[in-house]
Amino acid sequence: MIRVVLPPHLRGLARISGEVKLEIEGQPTQRAVLDALEASYPMLRGTIRDHVTQQRRPFLRFFACEEDLSHESPDALLPDAVVSGKEPLLIIGAIAGG
Numbered sequence: 001m002i003r004v005v006l007p008p009h010l011r012g013l014a015r016i017s018g019e020v021k022l023e024i025e026g027q028p029t030q031r032a033v034l035d036a037l038e039a040s041y042p043m044l045r046g047t048i049r050d051h052v053t054q055q056r057r058p059f060l061r062f063f064a065c066e067e068d069l070s071h072e073s074p075d076a077l078l079p080d081a082v083v084s085g086k087e088p089l090l091i092i093g094a095i096a097g098g
Helices: 008-014 030-040
Strands: 002-005 020-022 060-064 089-093
16 A cells, blocks of 8 residues: 655645555556556546656655655656555645745
8 A cells, every 4th residue: 555645736636635545556656656546536637747748747746755756767666665655655746936
């Protein structure tokens, strides 16, 4: 069971509170988690990653185990602590401005 924490605006869009728990079939990667998240919450399609390119949206970041996973390959395996459910995968809205 993989735990995912979404930013408030995406939790509101999906009408959920707290974290999401997902069962992942196959390799536990960012891509697999996002595929499962979008399958469970279709209203999130296109909000976390682009419809066409499947790349992460610019103002969202992925963190787990105090590490920024945003620039890792979508097919890289997630840390063991995330796969075991001990730590969540955090999807964070980035802050921009000056």
